[in-house]
Amino acid sequence: xxxxxxxxxFKIMKLPLIKVITFxxxxxxxxxxxxxxxxxxANQNSRATGDTVTLIFNPAASSAGTGHDFVTTIKAQPxxxxxxxxxxxxxxxxxxxxxxxxxxxxxGVVSAGLGQDNSxxxxxxxxxxxxxxxxxxxxxxxxxxxxxATDIVTIxxxxxxxxxxxxxxxxxxxxxxxxxxxxxxxxxxxATATLAVNGGVTGSSGATGTPGNITLNxxxxxxxxxxxxxxxxxSMAVHVKLGGLAPLADCGTGTFTSDDNGIWSGTVSCNATPxxxxxxxxxxxxxxxxKICDATPTESTVGPGTxxxxxxxxxxxxxxxxxxxxxxxxxxxxxxxxxRQDGAVTALDTSFIRNNLGSTxxxxxxxxxxxxxxxxxxxxxxxxxAALSVRGDEE
Numbered sequence: 001x002x003x004x005x006x007x008x009x010f011k012i013m014k015l016p017l018i019k020v021i022t023f024x025x026x027x028x029x030x031x032x033x034x035x036x037x038x039x040x041x042a043n044q045n046s047r048a049t050g051d052t053v054t055l056i057f058n059p060a061a062s063s064a065g066t067g068h069d070f071v072t073t074i075k076a077q078p079x080x081x082x083x084x085x086x087x088x089x090x091x092x093x094x095x096x097x098x099x100x101x102x103x104x105x106x107x108g109v110v111s112a113g114l115g116q117d118n119s120x121x122x123x124x125x126x127x128x129x130x131x132x133x134x135x136x137x138x139x140x141x142x143x144x145x146x147x148x149a150t151d152i153v154t155i156x157x158x159x160x161x162x163x164x165x166x167x168x169x170x171x172x173x174x175x176x177x178x179x180x181x182x183x184x185x186x187x188x189x190x191a192t193a194t195l196a197v198n199g200g201v202t203g204s205s206g207a208t209g210t211p212g213n214i215t216l217n218x219x220x221x222x223x224x225x226x227x228x229x230x231x232x233x234x235s236m237a238v239h240v241k242l243g244g245l246a247p248l249a250d251c252g253t254g255t256f257t258s259d260d261n262g263i264w265s266g267t268v269s270c271n272a273t274p275x276x277x278x279x280x281x282x283x284x285x286x287x288x289x290x291k292i293c294d295a296t297p298t299e300s301t302v303g304p305g306t307x308x309x310x311x312x313x314x315x316x317x318x319x320x321x322x323x324x325x326x327x328x329x330x331x332x333x334x335x336x337x338x339x340r341q342d343g344a345v346t347a348l349d350t351s352f353i354r355n356n357l358g359s360t361x362x363x364x365x366x367x368x369x370x371x372x373x374x375x376x377x378x379x380x381x382x383x384x385x386a387a388l389s390v391r392g393d394e395e
Contacts, residue, residue, distance in 0.1 A: 051177065051187050051339075053078045055089070055169045056149050056237065057195040058255040060267045061215060061320075064159035064197065069101060071156045072195050074132075074169055075149035075255055077237045077285075078187065080339025081363050083178040084144050086111065086135040087152065089189075090170040095128035097165040098197065102156040107142055108134040130155070141178045145366030146336050147285045149237045149255050159197065167195040196269065214270045214316050216240065219263055220256060221326040222284060223304050224371035224383045228258045233372040238284050240268045244293075244312030245277035263326045272316065279312035280323065281394070286370050288331045288345065289393035298327040305331045305390050332370040333387030344392040345384060353381045 054077045062070040074089060086108060093100075103117050110117045115133030116124055124130050132153050136142040144150055157167070171192040177185045196215070220238065228234060236258075240251040249272040256266030272278075283289040293309035300306045307328040314323070333345035337352045356364045359376045368376045370383050 051079050051082065051185075052190045053144075053175050053187055054149075054190050054237075054253055055152075055173065055193040056253060056255050057167070057169070057193055058149070058235075058257075059195075060254060060269060061196040062198075064157075065162055066159060069156055069158050070197065071154065072167070073106070073154045074152045074193075075235070075237075076144060076152050076175065077149040077253070078144050078146050078175070080336075081146050081366055082144050082175075082187070083141040084136060084187075085141050085176045085178050085184055086133070087173070087175045088115075089132040089152065089173040091130040091132060091155070091167065092170060093128055093130075093157070093167045094165045095125055097161040097163065098157045098159055098167070099125045100130060100155060101158045103130065103132070104154045105132075105134050106151040106154055108136040111135045143362055144175070145362065146339060147366035148233070148235050149253075151235075157197075162198060164196075164198045167197065169193040213318050214242075214272050214274065215320045216251065216268050216270060216280070216316075217265070217320060217322040218254075218256075218268070218280075218282070219265050219324045219326045220282060220284075221263060221329055222287065223329045223332045223387070224379065225258065225264075226262045228260045228262065229372035230374060233369075233374065234258055236264060236266075236284055238264075238266060238268075238282055240270070240283075241281040242270050242272050242278055242316075243281060244279040244314070245275075274316055274318045276315040277312045278314040278316050279309075280314060280325075282325070282330060283334075283341075283393065284330050284332070285341075286332050286335050286367070288334050288387060288390055289343070289395075290325075290328070290330050291394035292325055292328070296324050296327060299329070304329040304386065308394070331387045331390055333384045333391075334393070335367050335370075335384075337367060345387045345390075350381075350384055353384055357381065 056075040056077065058073045058075050062072065064070040100121055105117070111133040116131050169192065171189055173189040175187040177187050179185055234257050236256045237253050238256050239253045242249040242251060249270050251268040251270035254266040254268035256264040258264045280292045281289055282292065291309060293312050293314065295314050297307050333349055334341045334343060335349045335352055337348050353368050353376060356368050356376045360374060364376060365374065368380055370380045
């Protein structure tokens, strides 16, 4: 019996040449179209969205004698609110100066067979590398808000030395965002984050000069926050820069936490030349940038935000510098409404508060709950309106 394929070939051979060529071209076009369609959809899940994630060690610096433990938590803050399905973070450390004692996943659980946890401590300490790979097992994923830094993994190390060294979270790390069509997008990490131990190097790997030669331990006070907020809100990512006589130095973002009196403490590291004449610029995640020229600034009790300055009077030394800025208020109002701050209090910010009055939705709170009391209300509205007297970032 003649097969179907033989019949088709026989009939094609009897067609005029021009028809055969046309038939073949149509087939090729169909094949290319199908291949392109499949390739496009197969790669949708790995397409970048323009978002990035900043990794932060909290604390950013530790001291530990030989045989003593030190603990740090890796936190993540994206450029816009997102739901994530998982993450991969590579942590490197000097195995001759520290050993990993404990790993606790705070967001999601370890990916079985892929990520490393306490069952792999022997391998981790032999290699000096931890591959943290976590996954979110709920149907909706996990929220990663832009308004604060979220705990990802807590690691306990045991120091093997009193000499200086660093622990780093590699820039090759990434997060997996859930798109609106339920596909996944790979979100890159902006830069390598580092933890300084016993005076080791800290700061971003992308910085120039001597990384982390100046460490700032800062105390800040934020408008509308008079006491320690609830634990889930007691973390704030603050961006710090140095200016004045020297060229502007970006110190990156530090994680700040509050005490019972509403005084927020945190640490950042800067690449700058020690000396006098410095200005410190601080900017919270929902705040106007504050320009600070004095080591212990104060302001009038007439109203918040009355402190202003022009020339830098802060002297910074190599190593650790403790500066108490809690005598002035960091004004709120520059909200991350569109996923990022625009440097000013505008109608976009006030409209967001007005349109979300009474809301307790986590995504809305990450943007508009400026006094961190777990709801968006008239207090938040009043605080943002008060900031209109300054309106823009201080330069």
